[in-house]
Amino acid sequence: MRSSAEQLSLDELSEPLRTTTFVIVDLETTGGAANGDAITEIGAVKVRGGEVLGEFQTLVDPGRPIDPFVSVLTGITDSMVCGSPGIGATVPAFLEFAHGSVLVAHNAPFDVGFLKSACAQLALPWPAFAVVDTAVLARRVLTRDEVPNCKLATLAPFFHAQTMPTHRALDDARATVDVLHGLIGRLGNLGVHSLPELKAFTAQVSEAQRRKRRLADGLPAGPGVYIFRDAQGRPLYVGTSRNLRARVRQYFVASETRSRMGEMIGLAERVDPIPCAHALEAQVRELRLIAAHKPRYNRRSKFPERSVWLKLTVEPYPRLSVVRVRRDDGGSYLGPLRSQRQAEAVRDAIHDAVPLRQCSDRLSLRRFVRAACVLAGIGRCQAPCEGGTSPQQYAALVGLVASAWIGDVRPLVEPLERKLATLAESQRYEQAGVVRDRIATVVRACARMQRLSSLQSVAELVAARPDGDGGWELSVIRSGRLAAAGHAARGVPPWPVIDALRATADVVDESTAPLAEETECILRWLEEPGTRLADASDAWTMPAFGAGGLRSYLAGSREGADPFADRRRLPVVSRPARPKLTA
Template sequence: MGTPLREVTFVVVDLETTGGPPGAHAVTEIGAVKVRGGAVEAEFATLVNPGAAIPAQITVMTGITNAMVVSAPPVGEALLSFLQWAQLGREATVLVAHNARFDVGHLRGAASALGLDWQEPTVLDTLTMARKAWSRADVPNHRLGTLASFVGSPTSPTHRALDDARATVHVLHAALEALAPLGVCHLEDLATLGDPVPARRRAKSRMADGLPATTGVYQFLSPAGQVLYVGSAVNLRRRVRSYFTAAEKRSTVARMLDTAVGVRVIETPTEIEARVRELRLIAELDPPVNRRSRSPDRRPWLRLVPAPEPHLASTTVLPSEEAPRAVGPFPSRSALQEAQRAAESVLRLRAWDGRGMRELRRGEQLGGPEQALRALSGEVDLVAAPLLERIGELSAAERYEEAGLWTRRLRSLLAATVRAERARPLLGCPHLIAARRREAGGWELVAVRWGMLAGSALTPPGADPRPAVEALRSTAQVVQRPARVGGGASVEETLLLAGWALDEGARLVEVDGGEQVLEGLSWPVGAAARHERVLATGAGFPERD
């Protein structure tokens, strides 16, 4: 969830300067107060010899004269002493100032000019906080003197560094108290104080307070208990809190947050299981704000119909045994039609309009169904190579519009072929257990059956994973081969699992199904994914929310 503010060390600083730009000869005084848990822990104050004359108007304002700083330490010595005292590099330490751009800018500029090590700290500006906490109806302006009087600070700003730092401490504490109902309760919340988030929405961040900091699925709920939105996260508490900051840019989600009254979570042992549950819940509940991953069973495939005349056709009901000889799923019917035109133009199959066959143009020849089956089941270069040659010829002839048209059609075919090539190995596999090593040690195990997640497990660091593999094998969900693709798990789930179990970094622990399944777990030599240049600007399935 983050670090509670009571555990944060605030180093509240104020500088007096000569009025010149940041650098090695500007600072005349440093004052700072270190506070934690609402109590003062230490103070720091020193005059500084800037190595340059202090203008008369600055002396009038601050009371600091040239005579006062003659025997003071030079800027480099004073700044080094302050940095050692402040220990800004420590975890959960925040540098605070009123109009922090001025004070922190001078500290950074002097450190840079003098070659001192400056570790960029977390910075909090009480001016920004005050503008969030109190409107002009509360205070006439947000100057330090006005705010100190408003919050009842016993120390009034005097344009001397330590006094101004002490007054800033009281403004800081009062502002934090005022902002607490808006969800500003942790160190991580301070980074979003300047975000343009309505106060009512920010206050709802308390929905996350009781959530676990574990992996799982979250659901935002309406007052009537309807699920408005489903997502997954590695850290449920942190992810839900992030919705109430300016990091959330989606207008539809912002409106949902204004309506939501609660969050329901389901914890999962692994991230991959959380993402699969997210897909399943979106398909089951059809939440109004989840625009993606909906209706996966209605995505079309391109297949060869062998009789009465061989032709390509679309289907949303693909028998499982036909999966090795079909391409898809496509994100839309229009995308399928583009791919179909690309394939038909090379394979010389008669175009099928659902009623009859068009007549061949003079000189055309029909390609056999065998060539079409090869193109659909792994040899996409039978179509891609002639089309690339055609696109090159059109470009050379400066017929760029036609070249772009055929490029778009080829891209649609290749993108769907990539998805088919990734899904096929798992769609035809009755049982597979894959493993990935965890950064913290131990293994993450996943069981996949007929393209569906059947179970997952974690092993502790240093432990023998074999007992966990045996337990996962025996407790994983029993899955019968579905009659059609998508009849058990959605293809989107299968593709997600393929990326986890078959890509680099994963190890196959067990695979059932014989040599045919093992052969299918490798990508074809001429896999469509190798046409990266064509695919690069294409649009495939939408990315996960």
């Protein structure tokens, strides 16, 4: 028996995990943005010591139509939530159910973000829940040899969950219960037995990371690029920040949870800073260094040479071909595109709009090659192989596609929009979603090319942007590249600084194309509020009816969308009328 004067350790004072009450929650929503989308279902399970104490499940009326994509994914339709309570009734009921518990969710920022947003809408204070993320726990506990990823659909069968995730809230919460118990069983072998120990485990910093904090000493506090190097001086990782010293220090604290960064820190022996005039110069230098050195721990922008192009071949009857290199051979090119998959998606969308041939036969203007394929029979090809179209008629189709790439995109989009409207009117929403994705794919590709080429066609452009302290961030841009960057502090006249930058700016080799990501980075900087064009050698213009004007297809979309992964909302053109009740 302990004496009354004996002090308990912190671990003894903490409630052990076996007696902690957990509420495992999962939400279904109309989309992925907590500030713009709404909850459609809440499912939760309350457990303690491996025993289920209660369950909570309710559909929620989001107050808006549910996307067809989301309905396909979750099975929740407008008719199911019609008449269900709104968040004003469901969220307070859930908070009461979860009171005094530890919240658990798989990818907790998503679910907790929606719950916090709902509380803000209802003017309810958010309770100070302790939150456990099973996705983070799984990344800490499991190895790649055990599971290829830490998705709930992967972890549930690994831990022999009694309920498999189905994208319905209660089923996913039940599956997460078994995943949580399996992870806690693993944690017990690692000496984690209480909630404070669990929190420390998920935010743990290795001893190697702590020892390397000295690498941040002496770094400047301004914007720039930092390069982690190993003992042989080889670049391990290149990054950028507005405050080099503060950013590099973050690699040695608990906020850095990426396992590959922990491995990189273990190999790093020094950090080389490259101070820059402003954030744009830092971002551009980062892109160039990553492309040049291809550091092993960088994942983004390492292989710009892997960009692909969509080409209208130079033949009597041109066709669309996916190529790796843009050549000066007289052909029309669309790009650069980010991947083979995107290029093929753009090609398929164009074939859906314009009946260009899809075969790879060598066709001649003098003689017919063979009988037409089945595509001609369904109107998807004008059959030049058997003389189904004249060279002039086929050239008009090719010209329509080529002009859409660099100018007026409407003739390419309008056939697909008519098809979309027809499918929506007949309530074939899944097929309509595929067509809409094809339109968005074409519009995105054309808009990107037109934006890049418009800036790259300007020989020299000088821009200035307020630095927030009364000074100016200055950039000299030549043919879509950053040629010089400078800063005019408060009280310093900017034009003498601009003249000096022009005199010392890089000479651009126009025979080599700039990095597309660099030009995009410059465009984002130019489009930020407050940026001013100080001077330009040529007019910076965009096509009057270019793809950039079709904002409805550019906003809120993702590359490679498919009906089972994309949560973007489709406009409901036609909805079945509600049946009238008769006495």
